[in-house]
Each structure stands twice: as C-alpha cells, then as structure tokens.
Amino acid sequence: MLTLKQLRDDKELAIRKLAKKGVDAAPVIAKIEDLDDRRKALQIELDGCFAEQNKAAKLIGALMGQGKKEEAEAQKERVTWLKNRSAKLAAEAKEVADLLQAAIVLLPNFPADIVPEGKTAEDNLVVKLVETYTELPENPLPHWELARKYDIIDFDMGVKLTGAGFPVYKGKGARLQRALINFFLDCNTKAGYLEIEPPIMVNEASGFGTGQLPDKEGQMYHATVDNFYLIPTAEVPVTNIYRDVILDEKDFPVKMTAYTPCFRREAGSYGKDVRGLNRLHQFDKVEIVQLSLPEVSYAALDGMVAHVESIVKALGLPYRILRLCGGDISFTSALTYDFEVYSEAQKRWLEVSSVSNFESFQANRLKLRYKDADKKMQLAHTLNGSSLALPRIVAALLENNQTAEGIRIPEALIPYTGFDIIK
C-alpha cells in the first residue's frame, strides 16, 4: 500500500511511475486527494465536537459537586445534542476513510527507475545468461516421464490421496526433496539468514499484512472453521513476525530464512503449465526475507540476487536472470529479478526464484517502522526471494542430468542425498 505522502507530494511523478505499470492513476489520485481533504475537514469538525463534549462532561462533574443541579441538567442536554452531532460526523468520517482506504489499496507499488518499460514477459530484460548445458542422451525425457521411470514421484497417487497438483515423492525422490531443503537452508544460514520454522496456517491479519488479503483471497486455501489460511509462501508468516513492530536503526538488516510447504489454489491454470512439477497446489520452498533501511535496500536486493545465483550455480543448472518489466512485475514489487533454469527436455525456461524489493509498500500495511537518527518514525523496506522453490529445480535437475546410467546428482548435493545417482 502506497502512503498518502507518496501520492500527494509529487502527483505528476506518481502518475508517471504508475503509468509504467500500465495504470492510469490520474483519476484515482484525484479522487484520493478529494477524499483525503474531506477526511481532514470532517476530522477537524469531529475533534472539535468531542472537545466540547469533554469540556461539558467535566463541567457537569464540577456543578454536581457544588450542588448546582439545574445548571448541570442544562449541560446534560447540550451534551446529548452534541453526541447526536458527533455520531453523524463519525459515521460520515468513517465512510470517507473507508472509501479513501479502498482507493489507495487499488494502486500498485511504484516501479523502480531501472524497471524496463514493457507490457508482457516478452519485454523482460535478460541481465544474465549462463548456459552450462550438459550432453544429454538422444530424445531426452521430460521430468514426469523420468519420475515414473525411476519411480520417485507418483502423480497419480497424489490424485488418489488429494487431487491433481499434490504429488507423492517416494524413495530417492523423497530423499532428494529433503536434501534440497537442507542444502538451501544451509546456504542461507551460512550467508547470515536466521532460520525460522513458522506456522503454515495464518490468521486474517497476517494475510492482510503481506497483501494476500483481500485481493488474492481466492488463491489461498481457507480453513473456514477456524478462519485460518494455508500459506502460499513462507513470506507471509515470516514477514508478519515484524507486523506492528518498531525497530531501532541498529537492528538492521534483519535476515531470515524458512522452509515451508506452500499451498496455492492456482485457479484458472491449465495445459503445459501444470504438467508434472511445473505448477502444483502444494510444493516445498525455502524463502529468504530481509528487512532493510530504505537507503540500502537496493544494495540488499543485489546481495540477495548474488546469493540466489550462487546456489543455482552450485547445482550446475543453465540459468538466466531477468529484470521484470513494468507490465510483468507484481502489484506489490518495486523491482523484481526472476531466476529461470532451462528445462532441456521441455525446451522451456522455468521460473525457480523471484527476488523482489517492495520498498515501503508492504511495511506500510504491516506497520513495520523504525526510528531514524532524528527519532522520527520511518517505514522500513522489505525484500524477499525464493532460495529456492523445489519443484522446478527438481524438474530441471532430473531432465538436465539424465544419462544412460541414470540421473546424476550434482556434487554439492551428494553430502545431502547420500547417493550420487538415481537409477
């Protein structure tokens, strides 16, 4: 959520920035200005009304003490009248405040200056391309066939137990999952991230804090009896640790990492996108989250990108890094880098990580603040990234490392898997 200050301080700049995200913000901002002005006017009136009521109530106390009953009664009548008026004003003020809130949450975050212009994924900027292709056998198999061939992932069993998009990992497949999780967590903790094991269900307040609610409600599984939501990413519980928190400047940076299963309804997905491991309702992911001082948040983002890159590199997969264009970047993000690994058998790039700086957009909702050197309250910056999401990494590992003998495990993973080949 943008702040009023961001929108009102330099309106033209705000409109230009939002245009890059494909939003015509001029009418919305005009409406916001109008509502904000009305809100202030109502607030002044309401506060004055309350002030009079408070004065009168105190006066009544004093008059009663002096035994001046009649004068007290007269004041009582006045307060009754004032109460009536303030109730009306309060209702109006709330209505205006709600409209204002509703208008502000419609606007996406400002994109950073270096975000490329563009509307679709075609316009994303490839900032790095590392092709480490290995020799594959003739007619390489896609991962869903490899999974069946080596009996390590059972998609049909998942359908029996739950439904499509809930695979069952077996034997070396299950062990590979565990190995990757541990490998990723170790990489992250070595880089200074504090390991967290959060709840994988969250309440409404947390869903709102990171922006899943109310807009993406349909994307989350909802346990209605207790009104809990299954998390779509560890970002939700981990970032919400700092909801309603006021930090000190010296507390920064805050670096956290967590492994969790992630649950996404993915309503509306179909076709090759959902084949095999490409898109699931339940999947494993290790996430990194940083809270940063505003002046260094882009340096922090670069650090996170370099960190994720080091992990992808260690796995020996062909990858590229994209800087997302204005049209493809998420609603909440100011700058996002996507990591994609190449799936040789599917002949397509698979997104395995998305690393973003949200600047103060999330912090505003979370009320995550700090006191600066002048003791003034400021919003912190939040950042997060996948480090990494498992399914597509697994897909790429299986496809790119297939040999006539079996599937080779990358050197870095062998200490975690305890085997060097799946056959």
Add this chain to the structure above:
RNA sequence: GGAGAGGUGGCGGAGUGGUCGAUCGUGCCGCACUCGAAAUGCGGUGUACGGGUAACUGUACCGGGGGUUCGAAUCCCUCCCUCUCCGCCA
C-alpha cells in the same frame, strides 16, 4: 472441550464511574557530581490522525468490537488471547 483467574505504557505493577494518557517501581535518554565508572540527585521518556513557521495544541487509543452513562481503564454484552485445574492427545 469443561471450570476458574486474568489481559493496563519497553518491562513489572497500581488504579471498581469524574480532576486518569493513567500513581509508583524499573529500564532507557539527557544533565549534575566524578579523572572515568558505580552510586546519588534533577529532568525527560507511547502511537495515530489533525491544527500551528514554531513553542505548543485538539482528538482517539488501558486485548478487539459493541453497549449503558452528561462522563468508562473502571459497569454490561460479545469475540480473541494468556495462565491454572480437569478431559483428550502427537
């Protein structure tokens, strides 16, 4: 799930209808004393939304929401949470 006790400022803990945004202690910050520190003394120390160049000032906030009342931290309703005991249980 049942019964009971609670939820007050960074922390501890007063406060059962008016002068309470809240006694006091502690922590923290500043000043004094000191070569320095400790101890001691004095002063300051919440958040949000407004008004004001500023000093300052208005309003709201004592778990959340609602109600009673001229007036609510205090009384009532409701929800959430914590603790103790019982039940169940990985």
